[in-house]
Amino acid sequence: MPSSRTTAQIITKARELADQTQYLTSGDAFVPDAEAVGRVNDALSNLWEMLLTRDAEPLITRRVSLSAPGDADEPNFPTDFYKLVGFWVLDGGHYRRLTRLQEDELDDYNYDPARTDTPRHYLLRSTGTTGYYTNIIRPQLFPSPGSTPRTYRLDYVPDAPRMALTPEDDAIDEIELPNHWWRWLEYEVAIGLLVKEESDPSGLMSQQQKAEGLILRSMTDMDYSEPKRVKDVRGITARARFNRDLERWRRERW
Numbered sequence: 001m002p003s004s005r006t007t008a009q010i011i012t013k014a015r016e017l018a019d020q021t022q023y024l025t026s027g028d029a030f031v032p033d034a035e036a037v038g039r040v041n042d043a044l045s046n047l048w049e050m051l052l053t054r055d056a057e058p059l060i061t062r063r064v065s066l067s068a069p070g071d072a073d074e075p076n077f078p079t080d081f082y083k084l085v086g087f088w089v090l091d092g093g094h095y096r097r098l099t100r101l102q103e104d105e106l107d108d109y110n111y112d113p114a115r116t117d118t119p120r121h122y123l124l125r126s127t128g129t130t131g132y133y134t135n136i137i138r139p140q141l142f143p144s145p146g147s148t149p150r151t152y153r154l155d156y157v158p159d160a161p162r163m164a165l166t167p168e169d170d171a172i173d174e175i176e177l178p179n180h181w182w183r184w185l186e187y188e189v190a191i192g193l194l195v196k197e198e199s200d201p202s203g204l205m206s207q208q209q210k211a212e213g214l215i216l217r218s219m220t221d222m223d224y225s226e227p228k229r230v231k232d233v234r235g236i237t238a239r240a241r242f243n244r245d246l247e248r249w250r251r252e253r254w
Contacts, residue, residue: 004176007163011036014189017204020197031193033165040163043188047181048160050212052083056219057157061085066152074139075152081137084124086155089145091118095153098122101142116146180218183211 005013011033015021020030031039051060066075088095101121119141126137164171177185187208194201 002176002178003182004174005182006174007037007040007165008173010040010163010182010186010189013186014039014193017186017190018193018197018199020193031196036189036193037163037165039189039192040185041160042192043185044160044163046188047185048082048157050184051215052157054216056216057083057085059215059219060157061155062158063153063155066154068145068150068152074141074145075150077137077139077154078156078158080158081156082159083157084154085157086153087122087139088153089119090151090153096120098141100124112143115143116148117143119143119145119150178215178218180211180214184208184215187211 014036015031048060051057062078064078066077068075087098089098090096096118098119099121101123103123106123121142122139123142124137125140161175162171163175164173167173187204191201191204191208194204
């Protein structure tokens with residue numbers, strides 16, 4: 001079950017796990033609060049990356065509807081966009097998934113910038129940077145939708161949340177996560193505290209591995225409503241999409 005923790009609660013639990021609460025009674029914390037907050041945010045980022053590298057992105061994926069007004073070719077992605085999971089366009093009352101193009105495929109695609117139609121493909125483009133980091137991403141659509149308003153659906157992984165001891169413009173002081181995630185996060189912070197103390201963190205690392213296994217297992221066992229089944233090996237869905245695209249191509253050609 002999900003539960004809430006404040007930044008202060010996470011730090012307190014990590015200090016308990018690292019057996020560093022004795023510093024608090026003496027009034028001189030071994031790791032000051034400001035540094036501890038930084039370790040919490042590092043741990044959150046590491047948690048996000050662990051989920052992504054272990055193919056557990058469904059656990060942190062969000063779904064939003066986007067629209068592009070008539071004076072814009074492409075929609076704006078959410079400001080907390082980090083990784084794209086799926087991208088669809090509403091076409092004839094149904095959402096059709098857009099496929100990704102790569103830079104070296106543009107010539108093969110024979111891209112005509114003057115052509116406008118319902119998009120079929122996309123290419124992610126950077127429209128802004130902070131230093132060396134690309135922080136503004138927008139899709140370039142092929143063919144261009146032109147001035148026709150379109151509706152899109154986006155599945156994406158957001159940035160890892162940023163925490164603080166008190167709420168700030170871009171930081172929160174409380175977050176809700178599943179219980180196993182809290183254990184992993186608190187162990188991650190506590191391991192960092194022990195490393196700074198030059199103590200052995202292997203015991204906590206072993207416990208963190210167990211929490212990680214529970215997190216990943218929760219993804220595979222998320223839906224018990226029906227037994228697993230063989231996927232659509234006959235390609236019924238793919239054939240229907242091919243026939244629809246073929247019919248559209250015939251209409252455009254003739």
